[in-house]
Amino acid sequence: MSVTYLLKRVGLFLLVVWLGVTINFFLPRLAPGDPIQEYLGQLAQQGMFVGDPSAGFVEEYRAKFGLDKPMWQQYINYWIDVSQFNFGLSVTDYPVEVTRVIRAALPWTLGLLTTATIIGFVLGTLFGALMVAAPGPWKRLLAWTTPFVMIVHSIPYFLLGIVLIALFAFTWAVFPLGGGYTLGESPEFSLDGLFTIVKHAFLPALSLVAVAAGGWAIVMRSMIVIVQGEDYVQMSRAMGLKPWRVFYTYQVRNALLPQITFLALSLGFIVSGSALVEVVFVYPGIGTILLDAITVKDLPLLQLILLVVIVVVTLFLILLDIIYPILDPRIRHETD
Amino acid sequence: MLLLLGLALLGAIIAFTVLGYLFVDLELARLNSAPISQPPSMEHWFGTDAVGRSILALLVIGTPKTLLIGLLAGVCGITIGTCLGFFAGYVRGWADTVIRIVSDVLFVIPILFLLVFIIEYFPVGAIWMMGIVIGVLSWMGTARTVRAQVLTLRERAFVNMARASGAGTWRIIFVELMPNLTSYLAASFVQAVSGGILFSIGLEVLGLGPANSQTLGWSIWWANDYGAVLRGFWWWWGSPVVIIVMIFLGLFMTSLGLDRIANPRLRGTS
Numbered sequence: 001m002s003v004t005y006l007l008k009r010v011g012l013f014l015l016v017v018w019l020g021v022t023i024n025f026f027l028p029r030l031a032p033g034d035p036i037q038e039y040l041g042q043l044a045q046q047g048m049f050v051g052d053p054s055a056g057f058v059e060e061y062r063a064k065f066g067l068d069k070p071m072w073q074q075y076i077n078y079w080i081d082v083s084q085f086n087f088g089l090s091v092t093d094y095p096v097e098v099t100r101v102i103r104a105a106l107p108w109t110l111g112l113l114t115t116a117t118i119i120g121f122v123l124g125t126l127f128g129a130l131m132v133a134a135p136g137p138w139k140r141l142l143a144w145t146t147p148f149v150m151i152v153h154s155i156p157y158f159l160l161g162i163v164l165i166a167l168f169a170f171t172w173a174v175f176p177l178g179g180g181y182t183l184g185e186s187p188e189f190s191l192d193g194l195f196t197i198v199k200h201a202f203l204p205a206l207s208l209v210a211v212a213a214g215g216w217a218i219v220m221r222s223m224i225v226i227v228q229g230e231d232y233v234q235m236s237r238a239m240g241l242k243p244w245r246v247f248y249t250y251q252v253r254n255a256l257l258p259q260i261t262f263l264a265l266s267l268g269f270i271v272s273g274s275a276l277v278e279v280v281f282v283y284p285g286i287g288t289i290l291l292d293a294i295t296v297k298d299l300p301l302l303q304l305i306l307l308v309v310i311v312v313v314t315l316f317l318i319l320l321d322i323i324y325p326i327l328d329p330r331i332r333h334e335t336d
Numbered sequence: 337m338l339l340l341l342g343l344a345l346l347g348a349i350i351a352f353t354v355l356g357y358l359f360v361d362l363e364l365a366r367l368n369s370a371p372i373s374q375p376p377s378m379e380h381w382f383g384t385d386a387v388g389r390s391i392l393a394l395l396v397i398g399t400p401k402t403l404l405i406g407l408l409a410g411v412c413g414i415t416i417g418t419c420l421g422f423f424a425g426y427v428r429g430w431a432d433t434v435i436r437i438v439s440d441v442l443f444v445i446p447i448l449f450l451l452v453f454i455i456e457y458f459p460v461g462a463i464w465m466m467g468i469v470i471g472v473l474s475w476m477g478t479a480r481t482v483r484a485q486v487l488t489l490r491e492r493a494f495v496n497m498a499r500a501s502g503a504g505t506w507r508i509i510f511v512e513l514m515p516n517l518t519s520y521l522a523a524s525f526v527q528a529v530s531g532g533i534l535f536s537i538g539l540e541v542l543g544l545g546p547a548n549s550q551t552l553g554w555s556i557w558w559a560n561d562y563g564a565v566l567r568g569f570w571w572w573w574g575s576p577v578v579i580i581v582m583i584f585l586g587l588f589m590t591s592l593g594l595d596r597i598a599n600p601r602l603r604g605t606s
Binding site: 012015016017019020023024027028031150151153154155156158159162163165166170177218222226269272275276279280290291294295306309310313314317 | 437440441443444445446448449450452453458534537538541542556560565566568570573577580581584585588589592595599
C-alpha cells in the first residue's frame, strides 16, 4: 500500500466527514421551528408555567445558544467550538453538558448492540456454512430449518421486539417489559447488578440477533456455494485433503471475506444505536436520545451525536480499507 | 421454485386486498363504527380495536397503501441508483469521484436521521411523498453495485466489438450493457421495495409521517399507543404484524429467486 494512496484516502474521508457534519449543521437550522420555542412548548404541555414568551427571555436564551447570530457565523463558531472540544449544553436538559448526556447513554447502546451484533454474526455465519456443508443427517435437519430462518429474517426486528414482549414479558412474565435496569435504581457493579442488566437486555438483544443471524446465514450460504465451485477447492479435494480441512481452510475462510466487510460496517453503525428497538423496549440508549433530540430540535445534542456517528463510521471505513488487502492479498490498492 | 413461492405469496396479499375492497364493509375502519376491543368473532374476523374500528377493514385499506410506499421508494431508488451507477462506471473521471463522495456522505449519515428529519420538519402530507423521500435517500447501494458491474462489463469483448463497429454511448449502454444487468436489477428492485416498506413502517411505528394515512405501520403505532400488548389485545397488533411478515417474506423469496437467475452459480446446491 503506497503512502500517496493512503493520503488520498484519508483526504477523501476528511472531505466526507466535513460534508456530513455540514449537512447535519444546516438541515435542522433551515427547517421551520425554533428550538427554544419548541422546548417551552414542551414544558407548557407538561403543565409547567413558562411565563410570557414575549417577555424577552426567549431572546435571552437564543443568545445563550448563539442562535441569534447569522447562519454563517453560527457555522464558524460551531467549528471553533468543536476544535476546542466544547460541545455546549443541552437545550432540553439545560444546563447539562451534551457530552454528559451522551456519556450516560453510550454504554447501554454499545453494550447491547456490540453483543447482539457479534452473537448474530457468529451464529448466522456458522449456521449458513453448516447449511451447505454439514454431514448427512444434520444437513437434512438444517434444510428443514431453512424456511424458519427465512421467516424470522423477514420480520422487521422492532416488530419481532413487540412479539417477544407480548410472549415473554406479558403472557409469561419471564423478562421485564422494558428499560435498561430496575426502575428508579442505578446500576451497581455486582453479580446481582450484572444479572439485572442482562435480564433487561435479553429480549432486545434477542430480537436483534434473530433477525441479523438470518441475514448472515443466507449470505454465508450463498458465498459457500459460490466458493465450492472454485478451482482451488476442487484441487484441494483432488489432493485428498480431509473434508473438514477443505471446508474450513479453503471454503469458510474465503467465503468469510465479504462477511467481514459487512461486519465492520455494522460495528461502525453501532454508535448510532438502534432507535426502533430502543423505543420499543424503552431502552436508555443513544437511539432514544437521538430521536428525542430530533423531535425537540435539541441542536447541540443532535450535532454531537451525529458528529460521533459520522467520525466513527468513517473511521471504520478507513480501517476496512487498510485491513482488507491484508486479509485478501488479491486486492492491491496500487491497481485501483 | 423460490421465485414462484414468493410471487404466490405476494399474489395472495394482493388478492386479499382486492377481495377486501369488494366484500368488506370499509366504513368499519372509521372511529366508533364497531364495538370496542372485541376479540376475533364471526362478525369481525380479526377483532376490533379500542377506538371501535374493525381490524380487517383497517388491513384491507392499509395493505395497498404500504405496498404503494414501497413501490414508489423502490422505483425512485433503483432509477436514481442505476442512472448514477452507469454514469459513474461508464463516464468515470470527475463524475465517478463526485458520485462516490455524495454516496459516501449519504452512507455515513444515519439514514433514519435524515428521514425522521425531513418527515418531521417538512410536513410530508401524503403517502406518495413519503415513498419518494425514502427512494431519493436509498439509491447508494444500487449505484455502487451497478458501477462495479459496468466497470467489468465495459471491458468485455462484446462491448469493445460494439464500440469498434461505431456504436454510440447510448447504444452501448442500452443495447449492450443493460440487458446484462436486467435480472440483477430486478432482484435489487425487489430488495429496494422491501427496504422502502421497512423504513416507512419504522417511521410510522415511531409516530412520524402522514398521521391519518391508515397504513399498516400506523395500525401498529395505534396499537402501541393504546398499550395493546399490555392489555392482551393480541389480535390488534398481531394481525398487521402477520400481514407485514407475509409481505416481507414474499418479497424476500422473490428477490432470492431472481438472484439465482442473475447468478447461476448460486443454483449449485439447493
